[in-house]
Amino acid sequence: MIPAAFAYHAPATLSEAVALMKEYGDSAKVLSGGQSLLPLLKLRLGQVGHLVDIGRIPGLEYIKEEGGMLRIGGRTREVALERSDLIRTRYPILLDTTVVIADPLVRNMATVGGNLAHGDPGNDHPATMLVLGAQVVAVGQKGERVIPIDKFFLGLFSTALKPDEIVTEIRIPVPAARTGGAYVKFERKVGDYATAAAAAYVTLSASGTVEQVGLALTNVGPAAVRATAAEKQLIGKKPDAAALGAAARTAAEATSPNADRRGETDYKKEMARVLATRALTKAIQRAEGV
Amino acid sequence: MAMHTIKVTVNGEEHQATVESRLLLVHLLRENLRLTGTHIGCDTTHCGACTILLDGQPVKSCTILAVQADGHQLTTVEGLEKDGKLHALQQGFWDKHGLQCGFCTPGMLMTSCALLERNKKPTELEIREAISGNLCRCTGYVNIVKAIQSAAEQQA
Numbered sequence: 001m002i003p004a005a006f007a008y009h010a011p012a013t014l015s016e017a018v019a020l021m022k023e024y025g026d027s028a029k030v031l032s033g034g035q036s037l038l039p040l041l042k043l044r045l046g047q048v049g050h051l052v053d054i055g056r057i058p059g060l061e062y063i064k065e066e067g068g069m070l071r072i073g074g075r076t077r078e079v080a081l082e083r084s085d086l087i088r089t090r091y092p093i094l095l096d097t098t099v100v101i102a103d104p105l106v107r108n109m110a111t112v113g114g115n116l117a118h119g120d121p122g123n124d125h126p127a128t129m130l131v132l133g134a135q136v137v138a139v140g141q142k143g144e145r146v147i148p149i150d151k152f153f154l155g156l157f158s159t160a161l162k163p164d165e166i167v168t169e170i171r172i173p174v175p176a177a178r179t180g181g182a183y184v185k186f187e188r189k190v191g192d193y194a195t196a197a198a199a200a201y202v203t204l205s206a207s208g209t210v211e212q213v214g215l216a217l218t219n220v221g222p223a224a225v226r227a228t229a230a231e232k233q234l235i236g237k238k239p240d241a242a243a244l245g246a247a248a249r250t251a252a253e254a255t256s257p258n259a260d261r262r263g264e265t266d267y268k269k270e271m272a273r274v275l276a277t278r279a280l281t282k283a284i285q286r287a288e289g290v
Numbered sequence: 291m292a293m294h295t296i297k298v299t300v301n302g303e304e305h306q307a308t309v310e311s312r313l314l315l316v317h318l319l320r321e322n323l324r325l326t327g328t329h330i331g332c333d334t335t336h337c338g339a340c341t342i343l344l345d346g347q348p349v350k351s352c353t354i355l356a357v358q359a360d361g362h363q364l365t366t367v368e369g370l371e372k373d374g375k376l377h378a379l380q381q382g383f384w385d386k387h388g389l390q391c392g393f394c395t396p397g398m399l400m401t402s403c404a405l406l407e408r409n410k411k412p413t414e415l416e417i418r419e420a421i422s423g424n425l426c427r428c429t430g431y432v433n434i435v436k437a438i439q440s441a442a443e444q445q446a
Contacts (some may be wrong), residue, residue, distance in 0.1 A: 001333050007292045008311035008357050031358075038353045039335045042314075051311070055358060079347070103423030105338055105401065108347045109354065190422040191336060 003041035010053045014060075014139055014166065017052055021164040022141045024050040030166055031055070032075055032114035035106045036123075054166060060113075063087060068174055074113030074137075074167040082107065091172070092286060093181030093201060097128040100183070103191040113167035116152065119159045119223070122193035126153055126224035128183050131201035131214030132172045140165035153223040176212075178204040180286025184279045185218070186271055188262065194219040195262040196271040198251075200279035202239070204287045210234045215247070215280065220255035220272050227251035227276065239284045248276035296360035300325065301369030309356045316340045318356035319366060327367035327396050331425070338424035341397035342366050348404040350423075367396035370403065378441040379403055388437030390428035397424045402438045411442055 011017040021028050027049030031037060040046040054060065060075035063084050070091060072081075081087050081098040088095050101107055101115070101124050115125040116136060126149075129136075134149040141164050152160050161167070175181075185197035197218035205211040213234045215227040230251035237243045257268035292311045297304060300323060307322050319325045319342070331339030333352055340352040343365035370377035379399050382388065389395045398421060405412055405420040412420065417438050418431070426434060 002314070003312045005292070005310065005312055008294065008355070010357070010360075031355075034355070034358070035335065035353055038314075038355070041312075042352075043334070051355075053355075053358060102335075103338070104420060105341055105348050105350050105423035106335065106353075108344075108349050 001042040001044075003038070004044060004047045006041075006048050007050045008053065009050060010056050012056055014054075014057055014168065017054055017057060017166055018139060018141055018164055020050070020052045021166065024052075025163050028052055028163070030114075030117065032117070033077065033109040033111040034114075035102065035110040036114065036118045036120065060168060065090075065174055070172040070174060072112050072170045072172070074169055075111045076113070078107035078110045078112065078115075079104075081112065090175065091181070093128055093132070093183050093199065093283070096181075096183035097124050097199070100124060100185045100187065100194075100197075106191070112170055116170070117159060117161060117167050119153060119155075119157045121156060121221060121223050122219045124183065124185065124194065124197060124218055127197065127199040127216035127218045128181075129170065129172075130216040130224055130226050131181065131199045133214065135171040136167055137169035137171060138162075138165040139168050144168070146171070150226070156222040158223075176203050178206075178211075178287050180283045180288070181214075182279045182282035182286060184275050184282065186275055193262075196220050196255075196257070196268050196275055198272065198275035198279035200276070200283040202280065202283045202287050204239070204284070208238065208288075210237050210239050210243075213280075215251055215276060217251060217255055217272050217276065220257040220268055222256075225251075225255050227254050229254060230276070234280075239280070244277055244280045244284075247280065248273045251276040294357050294360070296357055298356075298359050298362060298364055300364045301366060307356070311355065311357055313356040314352055315342070315354040315356050315359050315364075316351040318359070319351060319364075325366050325368050329393055329396055331393065331397075336425065337394070338397040338401065338421075339394050341400045341424060343400055343404055346404065346407065348401045365400070365403075367399055370399060377403070378444040379406070379438065381444065382437040382439075382441035383434075386433050386437040386440050388429065388434045389426075394424055394426045394428075398426065398434055402441070405438070406442055406445065410446065412438070414439070 181201035203212040252273035329339040331337035
């Protein structure tokens with residue numbers, strides 16, 4: 001399959017890239033890892049006038065802790081997360097997430113910034129980033145802007161990014177004490193999008209009750225679903241099986257899945273409930289250091 | 291039509307080509323350079339038959355533009371054999387009958403080649419995870435895993 005013709009640009013600097021995005025506006029798309037965009041173009045589900053390849057811009061691939069934040073460069077490949085000791089030891093929820101994205105070959109190209117900027121409700125990073133309280137740093141003609149992740153996903157394939165903006169960094173607050181997170185995905189086969197998946201991030205108080213919690217679900221709505229009612233329900237509670245089960249039921253009620261080859265809506269809601277329970281349970285185990 | 295002149299090093303040999311923006315890397319290899327060992331399977335980023343090494347990393351060449359590869363080092367299945375001697379992996383696939391129809395084999399070889407570069411003695415689970423982006427519809431993977439294990443032993 002051959003994409004419809006387009007003009008290709010490979011700017012050497014971020015400012016050149018932004019200028020190209022500004023010049024071509026809605027007819028331009030950023031090419032990062034290309035593992036979602038190129039299949040769309042090949043299947044002719046989409047067409048672009050101009051592709052702006054950010055692959056030759058230096059300084060966009062890194063993973064580091066600095067100033068109380070984990071900082072991930074926008075073009076950081078998934079494989080880099082998978083092989084990072086920092087991610088494995090301090091952010092196991094990110095390791096959970098990256099290793100279930102597509103397959104290892106795709107992860108050698110696919111980027112974290114691309115996974116977010118694409119705005120696909122089937123992508124795995126959005127739910128995880130929602131519970132981590134991430135910030136997306138975007139650079140456009142007017143300079144740099146920090147977008148809280150809660151304001152980033154507007155709907156199906158739609159984000160808060162302006163046409164000239166490029167994701168340069170993802171920031172995640174470093175974990176507080178007694179904090180654990182987990183991402184649990186149910187997929188039909190390696191490489192598939194989630195039938196449903198859940199991300200949970202929990203901070204326990206010294207007495208073992210839930211002090212802070214984030215819970216979000218993948219591919220059961222037009223964008224990743226943040227289960228705010230379920231989160232509120234858990235605050236201050238002892239995280240026993242009854243409390244987690246009740247919160248997971250509330251979370252499932254917040255979903256609005258579409259029926260497709262992966263299942264009927266009721267089935268997907270039920271999977272959302274099961275996976276929310278599992279993600280919360282694992283997050284709490286990790287928070288307790290078990 | 292937007293044309294670009296690019297240079298790629300394939301199996302140690304430098305090539306120059308003038309290509310359309312939309313030309314996929316797999317087509318550059320197969321049609322422009324006549325290296326037809328790299329296969330096109332699903333053409334939808336699922337099957338891994340088109341796997342090649344881009345700067346040593348296994349990637350799906352049907353999901354990369356030729357222009358993105360400008361200036362990079364590529365290795366295809368044709369680059370495995372050296373001076374008439376099969377690569378340990380090729381020998382392993384031969385010895386353990388790691389194929390039936392052979393369509394997935396070039397991709398399997400390139401993925402496992404990169405695996406053995408970074409992990410000399412992978413466990414069965416590590417092998418199965420590494421090749422999870424390469425689909426085989428014949429073997430059930432059993433002999434492919436054995437072939438990779440055999441190559442790892444030969445190289446030890």
